[in-house]
Amino acid sequence: MSKGRLEAFSDGVMAIIITIMVLELRAPEDGTLEALRPLLPKFLSYVLSFVYLGIYWNNHHHLLQAAKQVNGPILWANLHLLFWLSLIPFVTAWTGENSFSTIPVTLYGGVLWLSGLAYYILARALISHHGQDSVLAKAIGKDSKGIRSLYIYSAAILLAFVAPWIATGLYIFVAIMWLIPDRRIENKLTGQDAYE
Amino acid sequence: MSKGRLEAFSDGVMAIIITIMVLELRAPEDGTLEALRPLLPKFLSYVLSFVYLGIYWNNHHHLLQAAKQVNGPILWANLHLLFWLSLIPFVTAWTGENSFSTIPVTLYGGVLWLSGLAYYILARALISHHGQDSVLAKAIGKDSKGIRSLYIYSAAILLAFVAPWIATGLYIFVAIMWLIPDRRIENKLTGQDAYE
Amino acid sequence: MSKGRLEAFSDGVMAIIITIMVLELRAPEDGTLEALRPLLPKFLSYVLSFVYLGIYWNNHHHLLQAAKQVNGPILWANLHLLFWLSLIPFVTAWTGENSFSTIPVTLYGGVLWLSGLAYYILARALISHHGQDSVLAKAIGKDSKGIRSLYIYSAAILLAFVAPWIATGLYIFVAIMWLIPDRRIENKLTGQDAYE
Amino acid sequence: MSKGRLEAFSDGVMAIIITIMVLELRAPEDGTLEALRPLLPKFLSYVLSFVYLGIYWNNHHHLLQAAKQVNGPILWANLHLLFWLSLIPFVTAWTGENSFSTIPVTLYGGVLWLSGLAYYILARALISHHGQDSVLAKAIGKDSKGIRSLYIYSAAILLAFVAPWIATGLYIFVAIMWLIPDRRIENKLTGQDAYE
Numbered sequence: 001m002s003k004g005r006l007e008a009f010s011d012g013v014m015a016i017i018i019t020i021m022v023l024e025l026r027a028p029e030d031g032t033l034e035a036l037r038p039l040l041p042k043f044l045s046y047v048l049s050f051v052y053l054g055i056y057w058n059n060h061h062h063l064l065q066a067a068k069q070v071n072g073p074i075l076w077a078n079l080h081l082l083f084w085l086s087l088i089p090f091v092t093a094w095t096g097e098n099s100f101s102t103i104p105v106t107l108y109g110g111v112l113w114l115s116g117l118a119y120y121i122l123a124r125a126l127i128s129h130h131g132q133d134s135v136l137a138k139a140i141g142k143d144s145k146g147i148r149s150l151y152i153y154s155a156a157i158l159l160a161f162v163a164p165w166i167a168t169g170l171y172i173f174v175a176i177m178w179l180i181p182d183r184r185i186e187n188k189l190t191g192q193d194a195y196e
Numbered sequence: 197m198s199k200g201r202l203e204a205f206s207d208g209v210m211a212i213i214i215t216i217m218v219l220e221l222r223a224p225e226d227g228t229l230e231a232l233r234p235l236l237p238k239f240l241s242y243v244l245s246f247v248y249l250g251i252y253w254n255n256h257h258h259l260l261q262a263a264k265q266v267n268g269p270i271l272w273a274n275l276h277l278l279f280w281l282s283l284i285p286f287v288t289a290w291t292g293e294n295s296f297s298t299i300p301v302t303l304y305g306g307v308l309w310l311s312g313l314a315y316y317i318l319a320r321a322l323i324s325h326h327g328q329d330s331v332l333a334k335a336i337g338k339d340s341k342g343i344r345s346l347y348i349y350s351a352a353i354l355l356a357f358v359a360p361w362i363a364t365g366l367y368i369f370v371a372i373m374w375l376i377p378d379r380r381i382e383n384k385l386t387g388q389d390a391y392e
Numbered sequence: 393m394s395k396g397r398l399e400a401f402s403d404g405v406m407a408i409i410i411t412i413m414v415l416e417l418r419a420p421e422d423g424t425l426e427a428l429r430p431l432l433p434k435f436l437s438y439v440l441s442f443v444y445l446g447i448y449w450n451n452h453h454h455l456l457q458a459a460k461q462v463n464g465p466i467l468w469a470n471l472h473l474l475f476w477l478s479l480i481p482f483v484t485a486w487t488g489e490n491s492f493s494t495i496p497v498t499l500y501g502g503v504l505w506l507s508g509l510a511y512y513i514l515a516r517a518l519i520s521h522h523g524q525d526s527v528l529a530k531a532i533g534k535d536s537k538g539i540r541s542l543y544i545y546s547a548a549i550l551l552a553f554v555a556p557w558i559a560t561g562l563y564i565f566v567a568i569m570w571l572i573p574d575r576r577i578e579n580k581l582t583g584q585d586a587y588e
Numbered sequence: 589m590s591k592g593r594l595e596a597f598s599d600g601v602m603a604i605i606i607t608i609m610v611l612e613l614r615a616p617e618d619g620t621l622e623a624l625r626p627l628l629p630k631f632l633s634y635v636l637s638f639v640y641l642g643i644y645w646n647n648h649h650h651l652l653q654a655a656k657q658v659n660g661p662i663l664w665a666n667l668h669l670l671f672w673l674s675l676i677p678f679v680t681a682w683t684g685e686n687s688f689s690t691i692p693v694t695l696y697g698g699v700l701w702l703s704g705l706a707y708y709i710l711a712r713a714l715i716s717h718h719g720q721d722s723v724l725a726k727a728i729g730k731d732s733k734g735i736r737s738l739y740i741y742s743a744a745i746l747l748a749f750v751a752p753w754i755a756t757g758l759y760i761f762v763a764i765m766w767l768i769p770d771r772r773i774e775n776k777l778t779g780q781d782a783y784e
Contacts, residue, residue: 272450397649493619
């Protein structure tokens with residue numbers, strides 16, 4: 001089964017998710033700078049979520065590039081990832097509307113955690129289909145960055161009850177950690193070593 | 197006539213349908229867990245509809261993969277399917293807002309029924325274009341799973357007047373029945389038998 | 393310049409236009425059949441617009457299939473067409489909300505008229521790029537069906553002031569006239585005659 | 589790394605941005621011409637933004653056509669461009685709702701300025717990946733049109749405090765300046781001189 005439509009559908013869904021979040025930034029009635037101020041937390045949560053979705057699209061792009069073909073379980077592992085990503089606009093809006101208070105920030109972390117897990121499952125499904133000796137399996141390796149992210153999200157969710165800005169800071173930290181695209185796969189594909 | 201743009205357009209429409217449903221999950225003003233509780237039925241109807249649209253995308257993917265080319269009637273049979281699928285966000289919102297009460301659940305079943313019929317018509321249009329001896333025709337066969345689904349939807353619509361949760365349970369049952377992608381087509385394409 | 397991205401972008405825009413119209417069908421608060429009744433004109437205007445957008449997608453598909461390459465003016469003629477199509481959700485909502493009263497029906501016709509003109513301009517731009525002797529030019533021919541549609545829209549807009557249902561009837565009539573995909577192009581491409 | 593998915597994802601995002609702006613044109617309750625009048629500034633801001641997004645899509649199309657492959661920094665430079673473009677619906681709605689008053693017009697210019705800068709960065713990232721002697725580098729050249737646009741936007745933002753219509757006029761002027769697709773790249777690709 002070819003991977004073309006899976007890529008096209010995922011691109012479509014991720015493009016829509018990344019774009020409809022902006023609908024939450026409703027234009028205020030007054031045309032003054034003061035009228036913009038209440039939108040600031042919404043804007044910041046939009047920026048964070050835009051970056052996260054950019055990271056997911058980027059990594060998804062790299063992951064599928066190394067894949068040769070897909071099967072039924074991979075299609076569903078992919079839809080499972082898209083499901084959690086589709087909830088990002090909701091938690092983004094809730095976090096922004098409540099100025100990054102504890103419960104919304106916790107739920108935001110929960111959706112990040114489940115998205116991260118879903119990505120991990122998708123990577124495993126791809127490896128199990130391509131074999132442990134495939135280029136893809138070697139390129140993904142143990143996915144220690146993905147596992148580390150889940151640990152950090154867990155810590156962030158707990159620390160949100162101490163102070164929500166610590167959790168938010170950790171989400172930003174993970175985003176920065178991922179901003180560099182997945183060099184492991186790129187290296188393997190171009191035959192370079194992946195010692196990093 | 198090549199099938200590429202039909203696939204691309206259908207992917208686009210299905211990606212949008214699956215994603216705009218989440219716009220119905222409006223972020224509550226309060227940042228508390230209690231504020232989330234009224235959203236629970238909306239969330240459950242979203243999950244069910246997400247799974248259904250995932251199933252349709254999956255089966256559509258398999259169906260078109262077996263197809264070699266398309267013609268005018270196939271284009272319209274496909275648009276007819278997309279029309280009924282496009283009503284799923286509406287019935288999802290209505291069902292969620294009314295906590296799965298009788299009339300909305302009935303209408304939800306009606307849209308599922310008509311989507312199922314439209315998929316059946318699309319499959320027939322593809323078979324009639326490719327010939328009864330084509331790989332596609334053999335792969336689809338009598339489509340007994342599709343026909344069985346229509347019977348179960350009919351029963352569900354009637355039983356919704358007894359108790360709407362029975363109908364909802366039947367919708368979930370059909371979804372589980374379909375979660376496994378259409379192995380018939382996959383088997384035929386890879387030359388394996390389809391005795392299952 | 394290849395036509396691939398023009399097709400992909402147009403598919404995307406048309407897929408979104410056709411789908412966001414459904415957002416106007418807001419789920420009523422009550423879960424009763426009576427609560428659905430006020431939605432009926434909105435639903436009917438949705439059906440009509442869905443069919444029109446399906447026709448445009450279909451004809452666009454046929455038109456571009458006969459095209460070999462595109463240039464700057466063609467890109468802009470295409471964006472011009474997409475602009476008028478993008479106003480269809482607005483006039484659909486307005487017509488539905490006002491139960492097909494005169495002024496909304498007139499504006500609906502105006503948008504159809506301008507979309508029809510834009511399609512005609514796009515077809516001319518494609519012919520002028522491919523040459524009068526190209527397969528495309530012969531396939532499109534004089535586009536008498538397109539010109540006839542513009543005349544009928546004009547009549548409908550005037551007759552809307554007598555009775556808006558006459559105009560609506562004429563829009564439905566034109567839609568039925570177009571429901572059959574553009575056989576002229578299909579015939580030319582497959583080498584058959586186009587005597588019809 | 590192939591450029592196919594980058595193009596597909598960008599097409600998707602730009603198609604959605606260009607289309608969701610129309611959701612701001614909410615159908616008035618009354619079916620009269622007077623009811624449409626308050627929508628006029630919203631419609632005008634929609635037209636301007638539609639043209640700008642058309643220009644960006646057009647130029648993006650030309651830019652990527654000349655590109656052979658992409659890398660990590662290019663993916664992020666592209667997402668950075670899409671981020672600023674995604675704010676256009678917001679500033680369009682705000683400008684329209686406030687009938688082109690000073691502060692919204694200034695912010696509109698700010699988003700145009702940052703989009704222009706992001707496009708410039710993307711072009712530089714592409715050149716640095718393909719080499720100074722590549723067809724792409726020669727085709728883009730010094731991108732004097734892009735730099736000139738940034739100067740005009742800067743002037744417009746300042747002049748908005750004198751009179752917002754001057755700024756709006758300058759935005760329209762830049763749009764007209766760009767309406768002609770990027771002939772430099774087209775010429776280089778077809779081997780013609782680019783003396784203009």
